[in-house]
Amino acid sequence: MHKPGIIEIQSVVINAARQAGEILSRNWGQAGRIEHKGAINLVTETDRLAEAVIINTLQAHYPDWDILAEEAGQKGNNAENRFIVDPLDGTTNYAHAYPCFCVSIASEQQGVVSLGVIYEPLLNELYTAIKGQGAYLNGKPLGVSPAKYLNDSLLVTGFPYDIREHTGNSLKYFNRLALLSQGVRRDGSAALDLCYVAAGRLDGFWELGLCPWDVAAGSLIVTEAGGSVSHIDDTGFSLTGKQILATNGLIHEELRQALQQAGKIT
Secondary structure (H helix, E strand, C coil): CCCEEEEEEEEEEEHHHHHHHHHHHHHHCCCCCCEEECCEEEEEEEHHHHHHHHHHEEEEEEEEEEEEECEEEEEECCCCEEEEEEEECCHHHHHHHHHHHHHHEEECCEEEEEEEEEEEECCCEEEEEEEECCECCEECCCCCCCCHHHHHCCEEEECCCCCCCCCCEEEEEEEEEEHCCCCCCCCCCCHHHHHHCCCCCCEEEEEEEECCCHHHHHHHHHHHHHCEEECCCCCCCCCCCCCCCCCCCHHHHHHHHHHHHCCCCC
């Protein structure tokens, strides 16, 4: 049986991401039927169309791989290899025609994320990373920012979908870091936030209440660009950990301490 190499896998994943991106672009401004998975947790008809083309493309090439997708859930029989798919990260933005969203696909082999691809179709920006081989934007190498101090850093965060019921640390963190940094953005796409840290556009990112498809590809892109990724309590990063802290590495400890001083995660 042919065992695909990582470059071959990357080519297939990029093709799937671009196909999904074309669907998102074509339906931009007309998201179609919108459903509510929660008070502020949306899913559009376009989400499902984009996810279907990704799954069909990946399964056509790798039928024995599992797929974990945001809308379709887990597909497969606990194979050693799987794809982790978010067909539209930034659904609320997309539903409101706010131009900040992307397609995110990662490959995981024997529990290790080996490949990440994130595509922002409106800007035609393709972020890619292969474990141990660096991170790239449209084929050009990525590198994190040189900011050394929190006071000189531009940060980004996001709020979980259940923030109305459980404010937890989200607002406390935001309030504290807004006073300690150059500013805090809230863009609404965790995958793009991670890409922007990798590209040096932002210096640090944190968020609670995340799922594997939100961070699988982006976390690899950050580390391959020279950044650092952990949990806020500084334990080793896990896709199932529901939280993330990602920085250029230089401000990682200072940002982590500032977050912890704002309060323990509740």
